[in-house]
Amino acid sequence: GVLADETARMRAEISSLRTQARVVQTRDCSACGQALDLPSVHFACAHQGTPCSFHQRCLMSDKDKECPLCGPEAARVRGIASSSARAPPAQVQESFFRELQAAESGPADLSRFETIANYFSKSLI
Numbered sequence: 001g002v003l004a005d006e007t008a009r010m011r012a013e014i015s016s017l018r019t020q021a022r023v024v025q026t027r028d029c030s031a032c033g034q035a036l037d038l039p040s041v042h043f044a045c046a047h048q049g050t051p052c053s054f055h056q057r058c059l060m061s062d063k064d065k066e067c068p069l070c071g072p073e074a075a076r077v078r079g080i081a082s083s084s085a086r087a088p089p090a091q092v093q094e095s096f097f098r099e100l101q102a103a104e105s106g107p108a109d110l111s112r113f114e115t116i117a118n119y120f121s122k123s124l125i
Contacts, residue, residue, distance in 0.1 A: 043067035
């Protein structure tokens with residue numbers, strides 16, 4: 001299905017990132033917009049379809065391991081995943097059934113499906 005295809009695509013991309021060189025042709029700093037010069041730092045995040053590149057002086061710290069443009073969104077997603085994983089099973093179950101019951105009073109079956117899909121996507125049920 002679609003999920004299997006997406007998973008296979010992501011695995012192939014991860015393998016490619018680990019084993020193949022990437023040519024970065026970004027000419028401008030993603031922070032200040034000026035032409036890149038050395039030293040510069042490149043991230044493989046591809047924010048808005050192109051790799052993020054920065055003058056080293058434009059980064060907050062020499063120790064930045066995450067793109068300052070894409071990092072906040074990635075951190076938000078990691079936070080959601082980790083908080084869901086830490087919730088006790090009984091609390092997750094109670095929350096799931098409460099949301100499902102609220103969805104039943106909503107329009108058609110779509111809202112129930114969305115609730116179930118949301119919990120499946122977080123690997124909670």
